[in-house]
Amino acid sequence: MTVNQRPYLTVPRLEPIPGLVHGFGDARxxxxxxxxxxxxxxxRPVIMHQLHSDIVHRLDEAPGGTLEGDALMTNVPGLLLVIRTADCLPVLLVDEPxxxxxxxxxxxxxxxxRLLEKAVKALGEAYGSKPGDLRAALGPCIGPACYEVGLEVRDAFLRAGFPPSVFVERGHVPGVHVPGLKSKYLLDLKAANRWLLDGLGLRKTNVFDAGPVCTHCEPRLLSYRRHPADPRRMYNFAGLIP
Ligand SMILES: [Zn+2]
Known part of the structure; x- marks a missing residue:
């Protein structure tokens, strides 16, 4: 990770879009x-109470109180949509047309x-956004080498239709059964969400990785798994300037 003058990462391909502000804040x-x-x-910043849900909010004006959910969308200039993270993947979607x-x-x-899929579909229903026109920016998140999850998580993903390739298996030797050994799996959050975007018809050239670093490994970023007691979160944002 290169030292950035600004305390947030941006995607060069999104910077020229008139009226758009976006970024992925770091620990500073x-x-x-x-x-x-x-x-x-x-x-006006819009900061939700995040629930790890699949709730998408469409904002036609600034909300009166605190919203509960995990995705925000708008076409109203002046609203700054905010996602707070420490290991989770923040994704910003932009429909320039x-x-x-x-x-x-x-x-x-x-x-x-499949929250990201729901958000793309909600953009289509609300604003007529076409997946072929959408640009997606993936921020920094915990990398697959550091993101061990249990078998139940893998099973839930497979039931939800994800391919096994979004996981790497650790502790398992193919063909050898070791009694009592529970296999652990490493989840690639970016791969899983890229797979959703691909299935919706987003162009691979319109999906950008703003932070190809692992939050768990990179001290300039915040990681819940590295420091569970640290209440700080990184602030990721997108909006249209009024
Ligand atoms: Zn790592």
Missing amino acids: WSEADLLAFAAAKGM NRAVAAVHCGWRGTEG
């Missing part, structure tokens, strides 16, 4: 920093619930 960027950034741009954006919180539960 606090909620107070995000609020100051929004105020300086005349934008229809001037709409979405921000999606993809942990393992949301991914298994």
Whole structure:
């Protein structure tokens, strides 16, 4: 990871889009920093109470209270959509022709619930967004080498239709049964969500990886698995400037 002057990562291919602001905050960027950034741009931040659900909110105006859910979308300039993460995958979706954006919180539960697929479909229903026009930016998340999950998680993904290739198996020698050995699996969150986007018809060239680093390994990022007691979260955002 190169040292960035700004405390958030951006996608170069999204930077030229007129009126769009986006970024994936690192450990240096606090909620107070995000609020100051929004105020300086005349934008209203929308920070949900995230639930690891598959709930998508369409915003036609600033919400009156705190929303509960894990994805936000809007075509209204002035709303800054925010996703808080520490290991989970933040995904930003941009529909330039229809001037709409979405921000999606993809942990393992949301991914298994196909939240990103629901968000893309919701963009289509709300704003006429076509998958072939959408651009997706994947932020930093925990990498597959560090993301061990149990057999029950793997089974849930397979039941949800994901291919086994989104997992790497550890502790298992093919053809050898070791009594008492429970296989562990390594989940590739980005691969699983890329697979969803691919199935919806997003072009591979329109899916960008803003942070090909592991939150668990990179000290400039926050990781729940590395520091479970640390309440801080990284602030990821997208919106249209008023
Ligand atoms: Zn790692």
